[in-house]
Amino acid sequence: MTGLAHDRGLFVPDTLPTVSPSELSSWRSLSYADLAIEVISKFVDDDQVPRKNLEDIVKRSCDAFRAEDVTPVIEVGGHAVLELFHGPTFAFKDVALQMLGNFFEYFLATGSNGGRLAVLGATSGDTGSAAIYGLRGKKGIDCIILYPRGRVSEIQERQMTTVPDANIHCVAVEGTFDDCQDLVKASFADKEFRDKVKLGAVNSINWCRVLAQTTYYFWSYLRVTDNHPEVKAVNYSVPTGNFGDILAGYYSKRMGLPVGKLIVATNENDILHRFFTKGEYHRYNIAESISPSMDICVSSNFERYLYHLADDDASTLASWMSTFESTGKITIAGDQLQRAQGDFLSARADTAMTLQTIKEYYDDHSYMLCPHSAVGVSAIHQLKEVNVATVCLATAHEAKFPAACQRAVDPLPTPPEQLSKLFSLKVRSSNCPNDLKTVQAFMEKRIEDRVNGVVAVASCSSTSSSSDSSCGCPFANGQAKKLMIGAAVAALAGILATQLVAKKR
Numbered sequence: 001m002t003g004l005a006h007d008r009g010l011f012v013p014d015t016l017p018t019v020s021p022s023e024l025s026s027w028r029s030l031s032y033a034d035l036a037i038e039v040i041s042k043f044v045d046d047d048q049v050p051r052k053n054l055e056d057i058v059k060r061s062c063d064a065f066r067a068e069d070v071t072p073v074i075e076v077g078g079h080a081v082l083e084l085f086h087g088p089t090f091a092f093k094d095v096a097l098q099m100l101g102n103f104f105e106y107f108l109a110t111g112s113n114g115g116r117l118a119v120l121g122a123t124s125g126d127t128g129s130a131a132i133y134g135l136r137g138k139k140g141i142d143c144i145i146l147y148p149r150g151r152v153s154e155i156q157e158r159q160m161t162t163v164p165d166a167n168i169h170c171v172a173v174e175g176t177f178d179d180c181q182d183l184v185k186a187s188f189a190d191k192e193f194r195d196k197v198k199l200g201a202v203n204s205i206n207w208c209r210v211l212a213q214t215t216y217y218f219w220s221y222l223r224v225t226d227n228h229p230e231v232k233a234v235n236y237s238v239p240t241g242n243f244g245d246i247l248a249g250y251y252s253k254r255m256g257l258p259v260g261k262l263i264v265a266t267n268e269n270d271i272l273h274r275f276f277t278k279g280e281y282h283r284y285n286i287a288e289s290i291s292p293s294m295d296i297c298v299s300s301n302f303e304r305y306l307y308h309l310a311d312d313d314a315s316t317l318a319s320w321m322s323t324f325e326s327t328g329k330i331t332i333a334g335d336q337l338q339r340a341q342g343d344f345l346s347a348r349a350d351t352a353m354t355l356q357t358i359k360e361y362y363d364d365h366s367y368m369l370c371p372h373s374a375v376g377v378s379a380i381h382q383l384k385e386v387n388v389a390t391v392c393l394a395t396a397h398e399a400k401f402p403a404a405c406q407r408a409v410d411p412l413p414t415p416p417e418q419l420s421k422l423f424s425l426k427v428r429s430s431n432c433p434n435d436l437k438t439v440q441a442f443m444e445k446r447i448e449d450r451v452n453g454v455v456a457v458a459s460c461s462s463t464s465s466s467s468d469s470s471c472g473c474p475f476a477n478g479q480a481k482k483l484m485i486g487a488a489v490a491a492l493a494g495i496l497a498t499q500l501v502a503k504k505r
Contacts, residue, residue: 003201004188009314011207012304017042019218019256028222032070033062035222036099036215042255043211049106057106061098064088071095071216073223073391076367079380080391082220085370089159090397090419091293092245093130096204096212101134103208104200108140113198116140118447120187121202122180124241125152125293126396128170129159131202136165142447143202144169146180146439149431152292155400155419162425169446175434176286178298185300186436193440197447204244205300213248214255220391221257228388233260235390239376240264241294243272243301245393250305250343260389264346265379267291267354272299275330276346279337283328290351290404291371293396306330309340347379354378358398358408368398368405368413 005011019042027035036058044054062070067086074081087094108115119141121131128145135143145160149172160170173180184203188194204210221234236259238246246264253259266273268287275281286297303321309332310316324330332340349357357374361367369377373394380386398405399415406412432439448454 002188002199003203003205004185006191006194008185008189010205010301010304012307013043013207013251016251016254021256024218024222024256027218028226032215032219033059035219036062036212039215039218040211049103053106057102058099061102064094064098071219073220075227075388077361077365077377078386079388080220080224081367081373081394082216082391083394084216085394085397087130088133089126089129090400090416091126091130092213092393092395093126093209094133095216096209097127097130097134097202099134099212100202100206100208101131101138104135104141105138108138113140117142117200118197118443119143119200119202120146120184120443122146122177122184123152123160123203124148124177124295125156126400127203128152129156132160132163132168132170135202136163136168138167141200142167142169142450144171144443144446146171146173146183146432148172148176148180149174151176151288151295153401153403155402155422156292157429158422158425158427159400159419161427161429162422164426164428166450169443170429171439171442172429172431173434173439174431177296178286179434181296181298181300183434183436183439187440187443190436190440197444203300204242204247210244210248210251210301210304213245214252217249217252217259218257221259224389224391231389233258233389235259235261235263235380235385235387237263237265237376237380237385237390237392239291239294239372239379239393239395240266240272241269241296241299243299243305245395246344247301247304261385262344263376263379263383263385264344265376266346266348267294267375268348268350269295269297270348271297272302273346273348275302275332276340276344279332279340281324281330281332283324289371290354290401290407291375293372294375305343309336309343345383345385347382349375349378349382355404355408357381358405362409368409369394370396370398371401371404372396373398 027038037055041054065086070086072083074083084092084095087098104117108117117140119135121127123145128147131145132143135141188199224234225231236249238249240246246262249259249262264272264276267289269289271281271283283297286295289295306320307317320330354371354374357378358369361369361377373396376392380390380392399419402412432442
């Protein structure tokens with residue numbers, strides 16, 4: 001549950017459970033929640049989380065969704081769409097983060113970690129709000145979310161900064177999402193800091209998030225084959241930046257789910273597309289786009305796939321990652337590239353193509369796509385995979401990106417009330433420079449203040465442009481302050497300790 005291992009590697013399953021065709025068929029009549037229990041219990045033994053507790057965690061998580069099916073599957077334009085935006089923050093990340101928050105709460109309530117946990121996460125837009133809504137008000141948990149200042153949509157920012165719970169701390173960092181992600185990774189790599197606050201993770205480096213997302217691949221396969229019994233394998237087009245969502249599909253396929261093609265759909269920040277077409281995982285500068293949650297040039301979860309591409313050889317992976325850290329490049333060719341291309345197809349949709357797709361689907365099918373979902377739909381048209389056996393993942397509600405969508409559709413459909421009312425709520429956020437020690441000091445100070453019942457200065461504002469007057473940063477204006485954390489925050493034990501192994505880098 002902690003995200004990065006202490007050697008800076010990621011956790012992957014030591015072994016993958018399998019699902020037989022007969023078992024899969026027996027799941028066909030299950031509700032989404034009951035299906036999730038079956039899938040997750042493949043990885044979680046009863047002595048780790050008793051079945052009745054697992055059922056409670058999953059069902060309470062699913063109750064947070066507006067749709068009875070949690071992730072409905074519909075048909076649009078000759079293919080299926082898996083709607084993943086019916087959770088509290090209207091984005092696919094609610095599926096995993098509602099569950100993760102309840103898992104955290106369960107372990108803390110049962111005595112793990114002395115009942116306390118400090119969570120640090122980075123967001124390009126949707127992870128932050130989903131994590132906040134999953135962790136808000138949870139006893140014993142502090143949640144600190146870093147996001148790139150000016151590089152998330154206004155609604156995404158307001159979804160984070162209007163949450164008033166005292167255990168939530170939003171930090172706008174001067175830089176990009178990759179800068180925020182680097183700060184999180186560096187904090188996990190800093191033994192003194194990590195051991196002092198005992199970090200927990202909510203980003204998709206956390207294996208539990210990938211695990212939770214596998215359920216909707218099984219769910220959508222069953223729904224597609226309900227409607228089209230002749231379909232033997234289902235294709236998936238996944239708009240992705242950090243590779244976590246499509247990685248869940250990859251693991252589902254390896255577990256035995258009849259998956260045909262897995263399509264990696266990228267925007268202008270196309271490091272993954274370049275890898276799967278040319279074998280070049282080369283880091284470039286981030287280009288701002290209208291699909292900001294995919295504006296990522298280093299895909300954290302991709303390291304997990306590279307491990308498997310290297311035949312689960314940790315030394316090969318370590319060599320690749322060392323080269324990438326020093327040069328910004330990993331290059332493969334020959335049999336390895338052919339294997340990668342056998343695992344994934346890919347396509348790239350720039351802003352013009354994305355807007356065209358949004359407009360065409362609204363004009364022709366009366367269906368609104370968000371800019372990220374439109375990238376996935378564009379991909380299946382480019383690759384000529386528009387058919388009833390193909391599922392496009394709709395990862396967010398279009399109302400979260402009105403400025404972008406209005407460039408294609410004007411006027412826009414009426415947004416949900418839950419989003420429109422955000423503009424009348426007070427905001428609460430802090431600004432910090434892209435500096436590791438400053439961010440860590442901010443985190444320690446906020447945890448100390450909350451533990452001691454201290455209210456942050458200028459913590460609330462009634463205007464969208466306001467934030468904490470001194471950024472809440474102890475080193476703001478060059479003045480260092482001596483910090484003491486008032487209580488030890490113990491490490492959260494991984495729920496999959498016996499199934500997972502940290503792969504050395």
